[in-house]
Amino acid sequence: MSTTTSPTPDPEGRERTGPADGQAPRPTRLIQNEATTEIPVHLLFRDDPDPAPVPLRPAVVGSRRGTGEQPRFRRPVPAPARPVPEVDPGLAERPGRVLPGTVGVLAGACGTAGCVLTSWWAGVLPPLAVEALWLPAYAGAGLGLSQWAAYAGAGALGLLGFGGLARGRTGRAWVLGMFGRYRGTVRRTGLMWVNPLVLRRRVDVRLRHWRSEPMPAADANGVALRVVLLVVWRVRDTARAVLGIADHETYLRECVEAALARVPVETPGGARRSVEAAGEALTRLVARETEPVGLEVFSVLPARVEYAPEVAAAMHRRSIAALDAQHRASVLTSVVDSVEDTVTRLTMRGLVELDDYERKVLVRDLTVAFCAGRREPAS
Structure with a gap:
C-alpha cells in the first residue's frame, strides 16, 4: 500500500514533508554551508537561555574557503611624530630704530657748547678759555636757578648725544630691549646712534663651525663609540636665539648630543657612504630641533669615530x-x-x-x- 506525502505547514509557518496519514513528521530540509556540511534547520533557530560567550579575534579575519577572500589585517597605526619645541609665536626678529651717528655727534656737540655758554653766562668760565673761544668779556650773572636749569638741559643733551653712539660691525648684530620688552635688532654697520636707555646685547651672526669634544655614541649593533662632530651653523633669528632660550650655544650642543643618541654611527673603518648617511640624518634632526629657536644648521658631520676606551x-x-x-x-x-x-x-x-x-x-x-x-x- 502506497502512502502519499504532502507538505503541511508547521505552527511557525514552515512547511514540513511527512506522511499524510498522521505519522511522525521527519525533517528533511537542509542548509549547506561552503564546506558542504549539512546543518538541520531546527538547529539554527534553537533557543539557548544562556548562550556561551564567543571569543573575538579582532586582529586577523581568516579567509573563507572557496570564496577567494584574502585575510584582512589591521593596518599599523603610525607612531605620532615627535613635537617640535615652540617658543613665543609673536617673538620674531624685526629691525630696530636707530639714527645715523652724525645725529648723536651733533647732539653731543650742542650739549657741550650749551654747558660752555652757560658757564660764560654765569661768569665761571676761566679768562683763558674766554679768550680761546673768542667770547666777549662778561662779568657774569652768577649761578642762579636759570643757570642751573641751562646746565641740566645742556648736560642731558650732551649725555644723550654721546652716550647713544655705537659702532656696528660686519657679522655682528645688536638685540635691543627696553624695560623687558623686545625693541628690534640692528644689523647696520658703521657709526650709529641708539637710544642709550635701551639694553643692547651683541650677537654673532656670522657662519660658524663648532668642533665638539668626543661624545658617546653607538653603532647599529650597540657597540660603544666616541664621535667628534663638526657642526656648521649660524644665528638666523636673533630675537628667538637671544630671548627665546637661555643660551643658544648650549641648546645647540644638547640637541647634537640628543641626535647622536638616536642615530647609529658606522664603526671606524666603515664605508664612506654609511658615514655620509649618518651625517645627513644627524643634520636633519638637529636642524629640525634648532629651527624654532632661530638657529640654522647646515651640516653635522662625524669628523672622527673611534671605539670607547672600555671596548x-x-x-x-x-x-x-x-x-x-x-x-x-x-x-x-x-x-x-x-x-x-x-x-x-x-x-x-x-x-x-x-x-x-x-x-x-x-x-x-x-x-x-x-x-x-x-x-x-x-x-
Missing part, C-alpha cells in the same frame, strides 16, 4: 682576527687555484698519466709546497 682593546683584537682570517682565506684560494691550474696543465699536455691515488698525492705535495712558499718572508 677599544677587544675590538682591536677582533679587527686583527678578522683581517687574519680574510688573509688566510685569500691565500688558501690562491693556493687551490694554483694547484688546480698546475695539475690541469700537466694532464692536458700529456706530461704525466695519473690515477686517482697519484693525483691525490700530487695535489697534496703541490699544496704543501705552495703554502710553504707563501709563508717564507720576502727577501
Whole structure:
C-alpha cells in the first residue's frame, strides 16, 4: 500500500514533508554551508537561555574557503611624530630704530657748547678759555636757578648725544630691549646712534663651525663609540636665539648630543657612504630641533669615530682576527687555484698519466709546497 506525502505547514509557518496519514513528521530540509556540511534547520533557530560567550579575534579575519577572500589585517597605526619645541609665536626678529651717528655727534656737540655758554653766562668760565673761544668779556650773572636749569638741559643733551653712539660691525648684530620688552635688532654697520636707555646685547651672526669634544655614541649593533662632530651653523633669528632660550650655544650642543643618541654611527673603518648617511640624518634632526629657536644648521658631520676606551682593546683584537682570517682565506684560494691550474696543465699536455691515488698525492705535495712558499718572508 502506497502512502502519499504532502507538505503541511508547521505552527511557525514552515512547511514540513511527512506522511499524510498522521505519522511522525521527519525533517528533511537542509542548509549547506561552503564546506558542504549539512546543518538541520531546527538547529539554527534553537533557543539557548544562556548562550556561551564567543571569543573575538579582532586582529586577523581568516579567509573563507572557496570564496577567494584574502585575510584582512589591521593596518599599523603610525607612531605620532615627535613635537617640535615652540617658543613665543609673536617673538620674531624685526629691525630696530636707530639714527645715523652724525645725529648723536651733533647732539653731543650742542650739549657741550650749551654747558660752555652757560658757564660764560654765569661768569665761571676761566679768562683763558674766554679768550680761546673768542667770547666777549662778561662779568657774569652768577649761578642762579636759570643757570642751573641751562646746565641740566645742556648736560642731558650732551649725555644723550654721546652716550647713544655705537659702532656696528660686519657679522655682528645688536638685540635691543627696553624695560623687558623686545625693541628690534640692528644689523647696520658703521657709526650709529641708539637710544642709550635701551639694553643692547651683541650677537654673532656670522657662519660658524663648532668642533665638539668626543661624545658617546653607538653603532647599529650597540657597540660603544666616541664621535667628534663638526657642526656648521649660524644665528638666523636673533630675537628667538637671544630671548627665546637661555643660551643658544648650549641648546645647540644638547640637541647634537640628543641626535647622536638616536642615530647609529658606522664603526671606524666603515664605508664612506654609511658615514655620509649618518651625517645627513644627524643634520636633519638637529636642524629640525634648532629651527624654532632661530638657529640654522647646515651640516653635522662625524669628523672622527673611534671605539670607547672600555671596548677599544677587544675590538682591536677582533679587527686583527678578522683581517687574519680574510688573509688566510685569500691565500688558501690562491693556493687551490694554483694547484688546480698546475695539475690541469700537466694532464692536458700529456706530461704525466695519473690515477686517482697519484693525483691525490700530487695535489697534496703541490699544496704543501705552495703554502710553504707563501709563508717564507720576502727577501
